Amino acid sequence: MTTISKTSNVPAPRSAPEGTPLLEVRDLHVEFHTRDGVAKAVNGVSYSVNAGETLAVLGESGSGKSVTAQAIMGILDMPPGKIPHGEILFQGQDLLKLPAEDFRKIRGQKIAMIFQDALSSLNPVHTVGAQLGEMFRVHRGMSKKDATAKAVELMDRVKIPAAKARVGDYPHQFSGGMRQRIMIAMAMALEPDLIIADEPTTALDVTVQAQVMDLLAELQREMNMGLILITHDLGVVADVADKIAVMYGGRIVENAPVHEIYKRPAHPYTRGLLDSIPRLDQKGQELYAIKGLPPNLLNIPSGCAFNPRCPKAQDICRTDVPVLHQVTERDGSELPGRGSACHFWKEQIHG
Amino acid sequence: MGRYLIRRLIQAIPVLIGATFLIYWLSFKLPGDPIQALAGEKKADPLVAAMLREKYHLNDSFLSQYWNYISNLFQGNFGETLTGRSVWDKITEAFPYTMNLAIVAFLIEAVVGVLAGIMAALRRGKFLDQLVLLSTLLVISIPVFVSGFILQLTLGVQLKNSWGIDFFPVSFNENDGIRAYLLPALVLASTSLAYVARLTRTSLMETMRADYVRTATAKGLPRRRVVGRHALRNALIPIVTFLGADLGSLMGGAVITEKIFNIHGIGGLLAESVYRKEGTVIVGVVSLLIIVYLVANLIVDLLYAVLDPRIRYA
Numbered sequence: 001m002t003t004i005s006k007t008s009n010v011p012a013p014r015s016a017p018e019g020t021p022l023l024e025v026r027d028l029h030v031e032f033h034t035r036d037g038v039a040k041a042v043n044g045v046s047y048s049v050n051a052g053e054t055l056a057v058l059g060e061s062g063s064g065k066s067v068t069a070q071a072i073m074g075i076l077d078m079p080p081g082k083i084p085h086g087e088i089l090f091q092g093q094d095l096l097k098l099p100a101e102d103f104r105k106i107r108g109q110k111i112a113m114i115f116q117d118a119l120s121s122l123n124p125v126h127t128v129g130a131q132l133g134e135m136f137r138v139h140r141g142m143s144k145k146d147a148t149a150k151a152v153e154l155m156d157r158v159k160i161p162a163a164k165a166r167v168g169d170y171p172h173q174f175s176g177g178m179r180q181r182i183m184i185a186m187a188m189a190l191e192p193d194l195i196i197a198d199e200p201t202t203a204l205d206v207t208v209q210a211q212v213m214d215l216l217a218e219l220q221r222e223m224n225m226g227l228i229l230i231t232h233d234l235g236v237v238a239d240v241a242d243k244i245a246v247m248y249g250g251r252i253v254e255n256a257p258v259h260e261i262y263k264r265p266a267h268p269y270t271r272g273l274l275d276s277i278p279r280l281d282q283k284g285q286e287l288y289a290i291k292g293l294p295p296n297l298l299n300i301p302s303g304c305a306f307n308p309r310c311p312k313a314q315d316i317c318r319t320d321v322p323v324l325h326q327v328t329e330r331d332g333s334e335l336p337g338r339g340s341a342c343h344f345w346k347e348q349i350h351g
Numbered sequence: 352m353g354r355y356l357i358r359r360l361i362q363a364i365p366v367l368i369g370a371t372f373l374i375y376w377l378s379f380k381l382p383g384d385p386i387q388a389l390a391g392e393k394k395a396d397p398l399v400a401a402m403l404r405e406k407y408h409l410n411d412s413f414l415s416q417y418w419n420y421i422s423n424l425f426q427g428n429f430g431e432t433l434t435g436r437s438v439w440d441k442i443t444e445a446f447p448y449t450m451n452l453a454i455v456a457f458l459i460e461a462v463v464g465v466l467a468g469i470m471a472a473l474r475r476g477k478f479l480d481q482l483v484l485l486s487t488l489l490v491i492s493i494p495v496f497v498s499g500f501i502l503q504l505t506l507g508v509q510l511k512n513s514w515g516i517d518f519f520p521v522s523f524n525e526n527d528g529i530r531a532y533l534l535p536a537l538v539l540a541s542t543s544l545a546y547v548a549r550l551t552r553t554s555l556m557e558t559m560r561a562d563y564v565r566t567a568t569a570k571g572l573p574r575r576r577v578v579g580r581h582a583l584r585n586a587l588i589p590i591v592t593f594l595g596a597d598l599g600s601l602m603g604g605a606v607i608t609e610k611i612f613n614i615h616g617i618g619g620l621l622a623e624s625v626y627r628k629e630g631t632v633i634v635g636v637v638s639l640l641i642i643v644y645l646v647a648n649l650i651v652d653l654l655y656a657v658l659d660p661r662i663r664y665a
Contacts (some may be wrong), residue, residue, distance in 0.1 A: 004495070075565055104573065107569055108570040108572075116561065123585070123659060125659055126581075126584075127660075138570075138572055170661070186566075293470040
């Protein structure tokens, strides 16, 4: 067999051919083998991100958005996690087929990740300077002194006041917003091509949320990075994202450029999400909520996973899994980048 | 930090007084007559007995005896045995053996225990993990006097007879240097070693699931660094607690192990003085052990702050 030729393919050419997206996920499946059975967390997700582009992945807890990100990062716990299917092409190279050591070198250098809860995601027993500097020491082989200088530079860049004085502080000595800035600085350290931000503002209060999102967007623009923004906050998405992928039950149910989705959602689930946003002009009225609970991943409903909660479900929704249809205008003209996994997308968008 | 240290040292005083009082009272209440015990089988000479009783204040009330003792103790005078030897001399004679034994045992249990625990945690559910779990369970359930004799027989006698390797002396001999302590220290350390291995395994497995370990992996750090620098450093905190407390109890001597290997340490001294009802020796030794315990505990508490920067003492 061709084990030799396979390893000799690596390292692959740095610059992928023109037109290939920075990251392309193709038909990714992830399952977790637990005592109670196989939980299918991701069931055929495909999406792509280009350099300088922001993709927002939207969905409830358990929709598989974080698991997809962890699969891209290669930080899934395997076992119990398993990727039976799919490709993750980064700069044209399938990460899933990469030897562990080569994949490790991509993490942090080429793809970096920002986690949700900065307090638990930063190591409590090391100074932030050491944790930031570690990137340079491990990946660039810098001395401790140079790495600390770099750490100060990074902290300045994410606008942490008195960076030089605070480089020796521990994570618990910072406020929540500052801690998240440190997480961002850590992800930015080696100027990666792609950043995955897993609910970067969920643990922060609203005033700080905006600051952190602005900072993230600004740094992304400066470095022309691809950004995958995982969130369940539609308000955050509107400002920074270029396109949106809505996930439900481990599948993408709708794809769209960001502004279109607010105007004309093509999936009942997206509609429900938009209606759940509290609005000032409806003050005093009862808030809308999508009825029911997210699907149990051990036992996903047959047909469309959303059918038990869908106000428009018909018989076909309970039997046939809808494919991701190309969404078009009423007259049949193409709507670029739009897709909906609903049997009745036409009624939803044009009805 | 300085204030914390002073407060802890002041707190130690009532503990010391309370403990000596209790022990003194217990040895006062021991049945039998120490003077008669001195004479052995035959009847003690009444004249000599009366003289000794007078000399050692044995006719006084308990409180006055205790006061007498404690005021001497605070002047650094540990008193003397009923045969006229200084208690301090007896302790300093026995203590070096116990301390050497404790240090060797501590090193064995810390190094081997932590390493076994790390290997088990990193190969969770695999053969090595099962091996560590099973062997530690076995060690924990075997009493010291059994494992002592088994090791004496296998490593000490059979290894020498069938392989010609005379590395583990069966009986303690000072001239063997550190080699003399290996076998007894192994026996003494075995149970704690098993606990340390299991504790390390659990603690490390727990921290390996922590968010910051996931972050470390996502940073593209080599696994060795993820485990060593990020997980282990945090996992070490409960292990240090256990090791610190255990160092205290190792210093307290090991009656059975010392007996098996014929080491004349603190454990043996204590057992012997209980047997002879020598209150002064018992209380002297116990006071010393309490001090050792208190110091070990204090060191552990101070180490916490070194290991975990979130802990600060004021």
